[in-house]
Amino acid sequence: xxxxxxxxxxxxxxxxxxxxxxxxxxxxxxxxxxxxxxxxxxxxxxxxxxxxxxxxxxxxxxxxxxxxxxxxxxxxxxxxxxxxxxxxxxxxxxxxxxxxxxxxxx
Numbered sequence: 001x002x003x004x005x006x007x008x009x010x011x012x013x014x015x016x017x018x019x020x021x022x023x024x025x026x027x028x029x030x031x032x033x034x035x036x037x038x039x040x041x042x043x044x045x046x047x048x049x050x051x052x053x054x055x056x057x058x059x060x061x062x063x064x065x066x067x068x069x070x071x072x073x074x075x076x077x078x079x080x081x082x083x084x085x086x087x088x089x090x091x092x093x094x095x096x097x098x099x100x101x102x103x104x105x106x
Contacts, residue, residue: 010059011088015052022048042103049096057089 022044029035063073083091 011052011056011085011092014055014059015048018051018055019045019048022051040103040106042099042106044103046096046099046103049099050093053089053092053094053096056085056092060085060089 026039026044061073063071066072
């Protein structure tokens with residue numbers, strides 16, 4: 001069993017990268033396809049949080065293949081503010097859905 005600390009900080013990196021990618025996609029859609037910027041910032045941030053949550057959930061656990069070809073999970077201390085990454089993978093999309101509802105309602 002291998003223990004690795006500090007993976008929880010990746011949530012911030014996931015958020016920043018996702019926000020930059022979606023901002024570039026938004027700019028390209030406006031530039032080349034003529035889409036107007038009618039999406040409120042709350043909706044945009046909600047979509048970013050949903051994508052970040054999915055990304056976090058998918059990368060919360062690591063594993064390796066042993067010599068016999070079996071998948072072995074690693075014991076990783078991956079938490080942010082004492083909350084496990086698996087849980088952040090559920091919290092972030094929930095906040096994102098709330099932001100989308102708020103952005104559409106206002």
